[in-house]
Amino acid sequence: MDVRELQRYKQLLLAKLDELSATRAEALAPVMGARGPRGDLIDQAAVQTEAELQIHLYQTDSRLSRAIEDALARINRATFGACEACKQPISKARLEAVPWTRLCRECKEQEQNPI
Secondary structure, three states: OOOHHHHHHHHHHHHHHHHHHHHHHHHHHHHHHOOOOOOOHHHHHHHHHHHHHHHHHHHHHHHHHHHHHHHHHHHHOOOOOOOOOOOOEOHHHHHHHHHOOOOHHHHHHHHHOOO
């Protein structure tokens, strides 16, 4: 992979990281405001459900942030674009779709569906 391609992937990853940071800040605001009982039981249940959903989304975003940071580290180590399992190049189509991936499609499928 040439330097220009690596720089483009780095910009994609940094943009996604910025997007996640903005989304995370927006998501935490309703959770912080959900403290204390307000309204009737239905209102309280709705607030609790919303808070739980926001926490779940925050956890998912945190995992994605770590994956993106790992991908940026692989760019710095010059190992980006190589499958961590089989060491073969990851297809450009897969990197375009999921630039933070660490596995090629075949190894990811094996990881998800072990025989």
